[in-house]
Amino acid sequence: MSAASHNPTRLLIPAGFGFSYITIRLVPENGWGPAALVGLLVLALILWGPAALKWACKNHAVRRAAKKKAEAEKKESGK
Numbered sequence: 565m566s567a568a569s570h571n572p573t574r575l576l577i578p579a580g581f582g583f584s585y586i587t588i589r590l591v592p593e594n595g596w597g598p599a600a601l602v603g604l605l606v607l608a609l610i611l612w613g614p615a616a617l618k619w620a621c622k623n624h625a626v627r628r629a630a631k632k633k634a635e636a637e638k639k640e641s642g643k
Contacts, residue, residue, distance in 0.1 A: 580607040 584604040 580611075 581604075584600055584607065
């Protein structure tokens with residue numbers, strides 16, 4: 565599965581955050597704080613990780629192309 569075809573289930577988004585919220589609210593009673601925070605982080609990575617990775621790769625390619633173009637223009641103007 566590539567980042568372009570990643571579509572999380574629509575019910576997973578509110579359900580995941582809802583369960584994380586309930587777990588965090590119960591932290592004082594059963595001490596599940598670290599587990600709830602790690603679960604919330606993993607859920608966020610599953611939902612938005614592929615899109616963030618795609619954005620970062622595209623941004624890097626655009627910046628690299630702009631840098632090469634600027635270097636080529638600098639060499640050409642220096643001749």
